Amino acid sequence: xxxxxxxxxxxxxxxxxxxxxxxxxxxxxxxxxxxxxxxxxxxxxxxxxxxxxxxxxxxxxxxxxxxxxxxxxxxxxxxxxxxxxxxxxxxxxxxxxxxxxxxxxxxxxxxxxxxxxxxxxxxxxxxxxxxxxxxxxxxxxxxxxxxxxxxxxxxxxxxxxxxxxxxxxxxxxxxxxxxxxxxxxxxx
Amino acid sequence: xxxxxxxxxxxxxxxxxxxxxxxxxxxxxxxxxxxxxxxxxxxxxxxxxxxxxxxxxxxxxxxxxxxxxxxxxxxxxxxxxxxxxxxxxxxxxxxxxxxxxxxxxxxxxxxxxxxxxxxxxxxxxxxxxxxxxxxxxxxxxxx
Numbered sequence: 207x208x209x210x211x212x213x214x215x216x217x218x219x220x221x222x223x224x225x226x227x228x229x230x231x232x233x234x235x236x237x238x239x240x241x242x243x244x245x246x247x248x249x250x251x252x253x254x255x256x257x258x259x260x261x262x263x264x265x266x267x268x269x270x271x272x273x274x275x276x277x278x279x280x281x282x283x284x285x286x287x288x289x290x291x292x293x294x295x296x297x298x299x300x301x302x303x304x305x306x307x308x309x310x311x312x313x314x315x316x317x318x319x320x321x322x323x324x325x326x327x328x329x330x331x332x333x334x335x336x337x338x339x340x341x342x343x344x345x346x347x348x349x350x351x352x353x354x355x356x357x358x359x360x361x362x363x364x365x366x367x368x369x370x371x372x373x374x375x376x377x378x379x380x381x382x383x384x385x386x387x388x389x390x391x392x393x394x
Numbered sequence: 395x396x397x398x399x400x401x402x403x404x405x406x407x408x409x410x411x412x413x414x415x416x417x418x419x420x421x422x423x424x425x426x427x428x429x430x431x432x433x434x435x436x437x438x439x440x441x442x443x444x445x446x447x448x449x450x451x452x453x454x455x456x457x458x459x460x461x462x463x464x465x466x467x468x469x470x471x472x473x474x475x476x477x478x479x480x481x482x483x484x485x486x487x488x489x490x491x492x493x494x495x496x497x498x499x500x501x502x503x504x505x506x507x508x509x510x511x512x513x514x515x516x517x518x519x520x521x522x523x524x525x526x527x528x529x530x531x532x533x534x535x536x537x
Contacts, residue, residue, distance in 0.1 A: 296441025298491055345519035346443050366512030374490040
């Protein structure tokens, strides 16, 4: 009788042990689950913050690009070519104008479209051009390449080169003018 | 009579050509005396501005350097750059169109060429300024 009671006691203890352990394991599972949730949340949060950071970075980068491009646009030098002439024009004078236009069409079409390179053909006999002719001291045929950068003007007088080469050595004149314009378009 | 008439005409014609050559270029080519050369190149089809530059150069020399021109200290060249006979000078002076240059000379040796074409086109329409400034430019080589 005593032996039977002991057996029952052992079985009960075992069952209770099993129940307790299963309960513990459930709790562990729950804990694990909670930890998973947390880590998932953490990962999610990290991912979210990464996304936000990326977005922030992109927006900062974008804004800096915009700023840079605005600055770049502001910083690009402009070139204006002033071709002065009298009312009665000679062959050399016409040759200078033709060669200048050819230079712009051949090598600076993009810059002309953007407004970075411009040609002004001006008759010095015309009263409307009096001020600009006085500024450049142009009393007859003359060719000036002007660089405008950061409100500063630099002027190169190519009148002599024009008369020396434009009519008889057009290619040489075009090369000279091209180099001068390229030099003036550089940011330095 | 007809022959005589033709002879007179031909003599007059040749004299005119001869005088034209003399008027174009005035050189003594005396290497020991030569101090400065003034050269003006032009193309065959000349415009008023080009002719004015030549006229102003001549005026300057007539007004201030007659003595040097006669003594051989100064040589004046007026040259058509499109004529084959001037090819060698055209190459030296890079003068393929209207070009005004001054070259100092010491004991027959030519010094550094001063190309004043741009200056000439700038000042040509103000004769007084052209004359006085060209005078200074030439004088600095003669002194």
